[in-house]
Amino acid sequence: MSAADPTASTGAPARAWIANQPYLLLSITALCWAGNAIVGRLAAGHIPPVTLSFLRWSLAFLIILPFTWRQLRADWPAIRSRLGLMIVLSITGIGAFNTLQYWSLEYTQALNTLLLQSAGPLIVAVWSLVLLRVHLTVAQAAGIALSTVGVLTILTRGDLTAISQITFNKGDLIFLVALAIFGLYSVLTLKRPPMHGLSFVTFTFGCGAASLIPLLVWEIHTRPVMALDTKNLLSLVYVAIFPSTIAYLCFNRGVLLIGANRAAPFFHVVPVFGSIMAFVFLGEQPQIFHVLGFALVLAGVFAASRKQAS
Numbered sequence: 001m002s003a004a005d006p007t008a009s010t011g012a013p014a015r016a017w018i019a020n021q022p023y024l025l026l027s028i029t030a031l032c033w034a035g036n037a038i039v040g041r042l043a044a045g046h047i048p049p050v051t052l053s054f055l056r057w058s059l060a061f062l063i064i065l066p067f068t069w070r071q072l073r074a075d076w077p078a079i080r081s082r083l084g085l086m087i088v089l090s091i092t093g094i095g096a097f098n099t100l101q102y103w104s105l106e107y108t109q110a111l112n113t114l115l116l117q118s119a120g121p122l123i124v125a126v127w128s129l130v131l132l133r134v135h136l137t138v139a140q141a142a143g144i145a146l147s148t149v150g151v152l153t154i155l156t157r158g159d160l161t162a163i164s165q166i167t168f169n170k171g172d173l174i175f176l177v178a179l180a181i182f183g184l185y186s187v188l189t190l191k192r193p194p195m196h197g198l199s200f201v202t203f204t205f206g207c208g209a210a211s212l213i214p215l216l217v218w219e220i221h222t223r224p225v226m227a228l229d230t231k232n233l234l235s236l237v238y239v240a241i242f243p244s245t246i247a248y249l250c251f252n253r254g255v256l257l258i259g260a261n262r263a264a265p266f267f268h269v270v271p272v273f274g275s276i277m278a279f280v281f282l283g284e285q286p287q288i289f290h291v292l293g294f295a296l297v298l299a300g301v302f303a304a305s306r307k308q309a310s
Contacts, residue, residue, distance in 0.1 A: 022257040025250040026266040032250075034273035036243030040105050043235045047226045049102035050212055050219040052239070057094055057209035059240035064205065068198040075199035082193040086203060087211075089192065093185030093248075094208020099215070100178035108171025117175075120267035121147075123183035124260050131187050132260075139303055140261055147268040147300025150293045158289030186260045189252055197256075201248050265301045272297050 018024065043052055065072075072079075079086055121144045128134040136144075156162040192200060226232055255263045272294055 019253060020257065022254040022263070025257075026254040026263055027269060029247045029251040029254065030266050030269035031273045032242040032247035034270045034277060036239055036247075037105075037270070037274060038277060039235050039238055039243075040102050043232070044102070044105045047102075047232055047235065048219050048223045049099055049106065050215045051226050052102050052236070053095070053099040054209055054212040054216045055236050056098065056239045056244055057205050057212075059236060060244035061202065061205040061209055063240060064198070064202055064245055068202045071196045072199045072202050075195040078193040078195045079199065079203055085188065085191060085193075087207060089185060089188055090204040090207035091211045092181050092188070094204050095211040097178050097182040097185065099212065100174050100181065104171040104175035104178060106171065108169055108175065117151075117179065117267055117270060120179055120183065121261075121264035123179055124186050124264035127183045127187040128261050132190065134259070134261060136261060140265075143265055143300045143303030144268075145300070146303060147265055147297045150296025150298075150300060151268050151271050153289055153293035153296060158287070158292070183264075186255060186264065189255055190260060197249060197253055200252060201245070205244070205248075268297050268301060 040052075047055075125136045125140070125144075129136070152160055251263075254266075275290060275293075
């Protein structure tokens with residue numbers, strides 16, 4: 001997110017404006033991650049999870065490196081000063097979270113993962129309390145609760161009693177672990193050394209991909225290798241550009257601007273965008289429960305993410 005000299009080009013003022021709009025940035029993140037859930041499910045059974053995660057981040061690293069290597073070199077002293085933390089951020093937010101997410105999608109349904117994703121803001125709140133001693137405000141707690149009800153309204157098609165009929169399996173437990181890891185990453189990003197956002201994502205993309213190499217070697221020897229067909233290659237291109245490069249730039253900048261607790265409710269926007277994608281790409285028809293659920297989610301996100309009066 002570059003705040004370049006406004007006189008450098010006509011596009012610079014627009015970039016500077018977007019870089020300081022946390023709600024827009026976090027909404028873009030949610031949109032990209034909704035698409036990632038769909039592509040991840042389509043890829044399940046066709047691309048092994050470690051392979052998908054490794055190639056996703058390797059491609060994202062190669063895409064962004066030509067544009068960021070000078071900034072990365074300039075910020076290297078800051079990175080080296082907190083190298084241990086930077087490696088932890090790379091392993092948690094890049095390597096571990098996404099690999100576990102793709103692995104879970106081999107065992108569970110989208111409904112289950114979306115329900116579990118609603119726990120994301122609460123997990124972030126717990127990590128914020130443990131690591132930063134940041135308490136959840138009344139407004140944040142109420143907003144999280146309200147948006148959770150909205151998500152459940154959408155996922156259960158307006159019949160909240162359907163929750164009791166949902167069964168959880170191995171994939172759900174894996175995804176819950178993945179959420180706990182990403183919650184840790186979300187909070188730890190606030191402790192990163194001062195550096196440009198492009199340097200941060202470039203290092204974490206590359207380091208995160210490298211951390212998967214031992215698991216990748218094991219997977220290649222224990223599972224069928226990914227077929228190099230059009231569907232798989234398009235899936236890889238999508239996850240490398242949108243939920244990786246674009247989403248992580250936006251997410252990290254959003255958290256930096258408003259903090260992890262206020263950014264976390266945007267986890268609830270992911271299933272909202274997922275439903276909209278179902279309308280557009282799968283031909284599903286919107287119902288009254290969709291409208292009600294969307295309204296509850298947006299009201300909850302607004303209440304939880306708005307800045308409190310001092």
